[in-house]
Structures are given as structure tokens and as C-alpha cells.
Amino acid sequence: MMKLCPGILNTGMFGAVVFPYAVGIFSLIILKRWKRLQWAFFFLSTLFQLFAAYSLFRSGNFGSGISQKFPFALSPIPGLGQSALFFQFTGLGFIFFAGSTIVTLIISIFSLAFNDRDHATGVAPLWTILMGANAGIFFAGDWLSFLISWEVMGWTSFLIIAHGREDSRKAALYYYILSLIGSSAMLAGIFIGVSGSGSMAIADSVRYFSGLWGTRNSLVVLSTLFFTVAFFAKSAVFPFYMWPSLAHAEAPDDFSSFLSGVMIKYGVFGLIAVVLPIYRAGYVGPAVHGVPLYLAVLGWFGVITAVLGTLYAIKQDDMKKLMAYSTVSNIGLIIAALSMNSSLGIAAALFHTFNHMVFKGGIFLSLASVKYRTGEREMHKLGGMAYRMPLSFFTFLICIIAAAGIPPMSGFASKWMIYQALFEKKMLIMAIPAFFASTGSFLYLYRGLHTIYLGQLSNRFAKIKEAPAPMAFAMLIMMFTVMLGGFFPGLVLSPVNSIFTGMGFAHISQDLFSIQGVTTSIRLTSIGTIFMGSFFIVGFLYLIGKKREHVEQLDTYTSGEMPEEWGLTEEKYHYGMHFYEPLEVTIEPFLKGTSMDSLFRRIGYETGKLSGTVKRWFNTPQLGTLVLLIVVVLLVVVLGR
């Protein structure tokens, strides 16, 4: 059995990475004409990845850190020894892989029905390749395989977001340029690490950096800064937080749930796997309440992102942009929690990551089904969707209850743990913006609920039907997962807890029903039960009241007038625009002062002018020959040394 284990792990990790690549290329080339079949293959490949995850789970021992080389040997790179491409099985990577695969499987069921003839986007093969890169990032053991997977993920997502349309292309380009800035910074950090440690393995670079504390502090801080820039750009943290509103909104609707749910978490994974271990044991330097100063600044960036994401979301009119800013806000809270670098902090961050995957996926799937039936994306043109599509409404309702952090859904447990992580390290002033951001989420979530699903149902949509069966099934699973995570937090927290031995942390005390924090402990199942009990008590009160009568939607209090006689229709009567205008007027100066968009635009503009000037200096017809001559001279000089 033990001899079989490395074998299963072998096929598990290797298969999980390479099988989707193969299927993706196959469906890209061979199945070009049968688009529905491409989606079926995407579903099957994700199912295979789930099976690989299951077999890894059965055999796995999360702290073992088993590594596995690529089956065919590569010639050793001169000066770097034998460490070529290999996969490393860590508990952290496995948990991210399992979570992302489960969520993608549910989304793929949704996509099977979403991509019919009218709404097809043809991105299935690229998405399949992206799933291979997804597994590659989480299981990478050395920098080369990590970089390969990172870059494949980058350009496949760029092509998917653009999906052949003009304004989507601009949004995708904005995202890709920020991603490239991040990758270049990461490359600089990798060069320093590889040259210092002498091997390509990620673990060796981390060990090298941790050993440098006390002797070359500035070099370590600079390298971690490079890595941080890369992961911040990928996870949309301040100052790179403006791209999700463009990219998530312009992407195909089912891919938006994948973007917001899974892809934005790669930066979080990178931070936990690469940056945080450097600041652990051997840290020597300034600290705030026991947290290294660099990480405390990281935490402040996190809460600033949370506040800015909330404030921008309150202003939005487009439902997908609103949810994209909500994602930015939640990522900010995750970064704040994990910068505490303690077991409670990392557990809180991981728990909120998985909860966010599920509830944000559910929200975007619900919005996608509304768009599928009505074709509208602007919120104020919709209204009353709940009266015709109750299942989408319920999914949206349960998921926004979780997003707002209200018990008994799963979002409350993870938000509570994030606060406990901040309290443990006495970062109380940092907790004030975190509370603010969390409360602000009620505002924009209610706006989405009211403007899309409630209010007045327009006559144009009086006959629309509920979403088709596979989409409804996918939404049901998401809803069920959110409720399950809320009542039994141990289902997610126990696996998270068990990876801590491999990382060298103490466990947090929790069980299936309750979590022990620093200032108090809560028992989530009893909170859920009390809420259900109160629901029944109040329902009893409701039933002993007198009968109620049903009235028409337009029969409302209008000071005794009958506005239908003046031509009032449901669309005019639905309240959708300028919802929070007093608040927007109040926060406008603050948002103008911190807008990164204008700064980046200014930088781009100035760079364009500078490059234009330089071009004009050398504006001769023989420019090509001149450049060739300079390059030849340089080569001679360099090779001659």
C-alpha cells in the first residue's frame, strides 16, 4: 500500500496538470465545429481533475511534501544542478486545487446549458487549458514550472476575456498589462532567489531568503516587494484594484464567476506560499505588536482595498461591475487577515477564500441566468425578476446573505474569524475600516437585490421562464454548499487545520460546530438553529393574524391618484437610478483623491509622449541599420569579455 502511494500521487499530480492541456488542445483543433461537444469535454476534463483530487486526498498525508519529477528527463541546466521540472505536493496547494476544481465543476454544469446557439462564446478549449495551468500553479515545485503555468494562465485568460469583441479587448488588455507588470517584477525576485540559493526549487529560495535576516535585510525586503507586486497585481489589491470592474464585467458571463471565484485567488496563494514563510521564524527587524512591519503595511493595504472596493461598488449601475468591486473588497479583507501571519490569520484567510469562491460563484451564476433570459445587463432596465425566476432569486438571496457576513450563512463564520485574527495581534485601529467595509456591503448588495429582482416587473419580461434545468441544478448546488458551510464550519476548517502541521503552525481549536477565537468562542450550529427557531416562532405569529388579500403590483399608495391614467408603466415606476445619491455626494472627494485610474492613465500618457520624443530624435530612414549596428557592437563587446 505504501509503495502504491507515491504511484497514485504520481498519476494524481501529473494527470491533474497535463490531462486538461491535452483535452484542451484536442478540442481546440479537432472539435472546432462542434461547440457543444467542446463544453462537454470541458466538463469531463474537470471531472477527471476532481477524481485526481479525490485519489490524492485518499492517499495523501498533507504534511508529507512528496515531490514528483516530470516523467521524461530534461537535460540539466548548466550551473543549476539536477532540479528540473518537478511537482511538489503540499497541503496548501492541494486545498486550493480541490476547492477550485469543485467550484469549476459546478460552473461547467452551468456552462453546458448556458452556451446554446444564441449565447455561445466558444471559449471552452481555452478554459480547459486554463484548468491545466490552474493545477500547475498549485502543484509547482520549482520556479520554471510555476512560471510556465503562470504565463499560460495569463494569456489564456486574456484571450477568454477578449472573446472576439472590441470593448472586451480593451478591458482584457488593461488586465493583461497589469498582469505583465506583475510577472516582470516576479521574474526579478526569482532571479535573485535562484542565484542566491543555487537551485530552482521554490522551497530552497524561500529558505535562502529566510536565512538572510540580520545580514542583508534590504535585499530580502526588496525581493519580497517584487513578489508582492506580482501577487497584488493578480489579486487586485490597492493600487492595482481597478481592473476587475473592467475585466470581470466584459468577460463571458459564466467565465466571470470563474474569474471572480477562482482566478483572483492566485495572488493569495502566492502570498501564503512564498512571501509569508520568509517572515516567520528567523525575522529580525522592526515589528508592530509582534507583526513584522512589512506585513503590517501589507495589512493596511488590504483594509484600504476593502474600503475602496466597497465605496466604488456603492456607485455602480452595472450589476457585474458592482459584483467585481465586491470581490475586490473581500480580497482586501483576506489580505488583512493573512498578513497577521499566525495560524488564526491564515485559517481565517483560507476559510474566507473558499466561502468567497462559492458565494461569489453563486451570485455570478444567478446574474448570468437573468442575462440569459432577458439580455439586459444594466440594472435599472430590469426589475421584478424574482416574480418569474424564483430559483435564481433564492440563489442570489442566500449568496448575498453570505456575502454580507450575516449568520447563519458561511460568510459570517469567516468574517468573524478575520476579525479575531486582527484582535489577536491587537491591530484594533486596522479593524475599524474592516468593519466599515463589511457594513458597506449591505448597501450595494441590497441595491442589486432590489433593482434586479424586486420592485416592478416590466411588461417586456412578463412571460420569461425560469433558467433551464442544468443551470438551475448548478445554482442549487451552490446554494446548498453555502448553507452547509454556514451550519457546519468544521467541514471546511478541519482540512485547513490539518495542513498546519506541514507549515509549522499550531492548530486552531475548532470542531464541526464551533470555532474558538481569541476574545470569545462561537458555536455556529446553535446560531443557525436559533435563527430557524425564531423563524418558526414568528411564522406562528404570522399565521394567527387575519387573512391577507393579494393585490396587483401597480395598486400602491400614490396619494389617492391613479397614475395609470397618465401613462405610468412599470418601467417608469421602478426605482433603479441614483439609489444612494446622498452618500455618493459625500464620498466623492475621497474617491477622487485616491483614484488609481487617473494616475495610471497619466503615467501611460507621459510614457507615450516620452517614447514619441525619443522616436523623433532618431527619425531617419536608416533606423533599422543603425539599430543593427549598435546591437552587433554590443554583442562583440559582451562576448569578447
Place this chain on the structure above:
Amino acid sequence: MILSVVKVLGHAFFVMAVGLLFMGVGRRFSARFHRRYGPPVWQSYIDVIKCFSRKSISHHWIMDMGSVMGLAGLVAASMFLPVGRYLPFQSTGPIIVILYLMPIGYLGMAMGVSASGNPLASIGIGRALTLMLGYEVPFATIVLCMIAAFNSTSLVSLGQAQQAGFLSWNIITMPFGFVAGIIALQAMLAEKPFDTMIAPSEIASGPMVELSGKFLGLAFLQHSVGIFVETGLIVTLFLGGGPGVGFFILKQFLVYMLSLAINAIFARYRVEQATKFLWFTAGGLAFIQLVINMYLRSGTI
């Protein structure tokens, strides 16, 4: 098991009954401010029974579900509040749970009245949520002050920490926090000057515009349970929590009368004025208290 169900039921009805009694006495108290007599103290009970005895209208079943959910959230929040050391079941009385169960009241009511289709209701809810964003900042800062001083968010242990007589009450040891708490309480109870949510002549009573009969009765009960829970929080945080149920209710009554006295004098703030006041004045006071608690108190951090 049966005993705990009975205790929970009893606690729920006790909270509603005491809240309605507060409302009744409050109306008489406000009337004396206006130099008139006012209704009898059991007037709110009669009002609620009358509401339940009327027929009602509803636009959609989501309206029913929302109204029930609104009151259910607040009743659930009241289960975690220790009433003078008494809790209906074993728990530590965590503040953050109560703080996050109360918005279910808002969310349920919001969902219900949005389904009625009247835009005046949604305007009222938008204002109510903006005000909630306003009062949450000082109130959260007060909770952080408690953590800085006692390292606990459990209401049971906070009550026990103030048992050493009158001078150990937090109203004496954290005066800035108490003032910020009273201002935040005024906004939580939706009393003037922060009652822009129910603006009778501006937006025809806001969220309650289409509620009739038992829905209005449920909204009344929601307000009464809200009074109980919110004044109960202030009493436990600042006034020592009371050695028994009787003293607890007496202190709640004093806090509620203070809030009604402020209500009788002031006019109504606009919503952006109210939010700015809550963030900067009340929040500023609470922030000063937090800094004092974190760095200047002896024996902590």
C-alpha cells in the same frame, strides 16, 4: 430538550412584551414633554392586537417572507443578550454575533417592502441602510475599546468585569465611549435627529408605506424587540449589566427615556448630514477612547 424550547419561547415573548411596555411608557413620557397627558401605558399592546385583527394586503409572497424574516432576525439576536445574567441557553453572549444578526431585521424588512413595488419604500430603505453605515463606525469602535480594555467580546464576561460596584462601571471609566454610544444608540433606534428613515410627510413613512394589518403588527414588534436589544447592549457595555432581571430592565428604561428626551427636542437631520455627524463626531469620540484604552490605560497591552 423540551425545557430549552419552552425557555426560548418564553424569552422571545418576554422580550416582545417588555419592548411594547417600553414603547407605551415612552409615549406617555413624550406626551409629558409636550405638556399633555398621553395614552395609557398599555396602549402599545392594544395597538399590536388591533393590527393583527385587521385584514391585510400583500403584493407577493416575498413580502410575507420578508416581514417574517425581519422579525425572526431580531428575535434571534435577543436570544444572545444576557438579561441580568440570565440567558435562555448556554452561550457566551458574543457581541459580534448580535451585531450581525440585527441587520437581518433590516434585510428582511427591506426585501419585504421592495416586493411591494412602491418606490417610496425603497427610498426609505436606502436611507436606513446609509444611516446603518453611519452608526456602525462608532459602535464598532466602541466594541474595539472593550477589546482593548478587557480582551473579550463576550457580554457575559463584560458584565462580570463591572461587578465591583458603581465606580467600576464603564460609564465612569470610559466616558467618551459612553457619549459615542448614546449617539450611536439614537441612530440605531431611529429616533430624532436620526429618524430620516420614517419620515411621515416626506416619504409617507418610508418602508411601512404598504404595510397593513399583520405586516404592520410585525413591524411594530420588530421595533419593540429592537428597542430591547439595543438598550440592552448599552446597559451591558456601560452600565454594569444589572445583578438581576429587574435592575437590568430598570437601567434599560433609563437609557430609553434619555433617548426619548433627545428625540423630543431635536428636528431631523438629512441623511448625509447624519452620516457625517456619526462618522466624524461620534466616531471621533470613540476613536479617542480607543487610543486611550490601547495606550494610556495601565495593565493592558
Place this chain on the structure above:
Amino acid sequence: MLKVSREEILDGKFERVLNFFRSRSLWMLYYCTGCGAVELPPTMTSRFDIERFGIGPMATPRQADILLVTGYVSVKTLKRIVRSYEQMPEPKWVVGFGSCPVNGGIYWKSYATINQLDRYIPVDLSLSGCMPRPQAVIDGFVNLMEMIRKGEAVGYKKYRLNYEWYKQNQAEVLERTEPVLRPGIASVGKVQETKKKISVMEGVK
């Protein structure tokens, strides 16, 4: 006239218990239709205080029990009064305030007001006077509370049982006085038809 049977109007035992509570907590819709409304503020404020009887103002017809028709009822207001009355859920009561809803008051010969409100919506209590002073108003309200407690104020049941008769009366007045040039609704044919009707009526006079 009104056809109504005793069995349909009487309350059952449980309703009589509820009538006690309904009489002690009356909420009125503050619909100031005419000049009689000027006597309401003194009645509600500190000097004469009707809140001690449990009567209070409410903003919308959905929440209110009593519709207070204060003063004369012009034909334009009648349409809005009927709409507000129908939006109120049962049980509901109407109080005619002043002499004008009783018999037309000082405007009994006008073409723009109606003379007997009781023909269009059922009035439970009339307070005559022009205007009735707050003491008279409070006396009237105490009477109404007594009527409700005994189960004698059954205007809403009369309305339900004799719906067609009331609607016919309302239609007479409202059709005669529909505005001619309402935007979007009027068509050329309708304008001519209405002008013909007016000329016919003037010919009769």
C-alpha cells in the same frame, strides 16, 4: 335603497372581543379634503389631546382605520376619496366632519360639490357644525369608539354588500365630471361626445 340583512351585519363572539381592542386604538388617515381640517390640529395637539384615547395619525390608507372626510367634497376630490377608501383594508370607518358631508352645508347649490356623502361611501358618524369645535370633535370620537365597541359601526359591511348601488351613484357623478382635455386619454371623438352631452344637459335646463 340599501338592502341589507341582520345576519350579515352582526359580529360573532370573538369579533366582539376584538372590537374592544379596535375601539381603543384608532388610527386616522389625515386626509384634509376641505376647510374643516383646520379644526384638527387643535384637537391633536397639547390643549385638547386626542392621543389619550389612543387615536393617532397615520400616513397612508393602508395603515389607517378611519377616513376623515373634513368639510365639503368637491367632485374632483370624490374620486380620490373613493380610491383611498377602497385601498384601506377592513375593518374601516368613515367620519363625516362638518355639515357639508351631511347635506351640502353652505355649498348645497354648487355644481362642483356633492350634497350627501352617504350615497357614495358609507359614513359611520357625522359631526355637524361649521366647523365643529374640538370639544365636539372629541365628543363625536368617543361616540364612535362606543359604537365600534358595541359592534354598531358597520359601514364597511354595508359597502361590501351593496357594492353595485354605491358604484352606480359614484359613476353618475364621476362620469359627468371627467376632465375633457386629459393628456393622452382624450381623443377627438371623446371631446365631441362630451361637448354634445353638455349641450344636451344645458338644453334640458
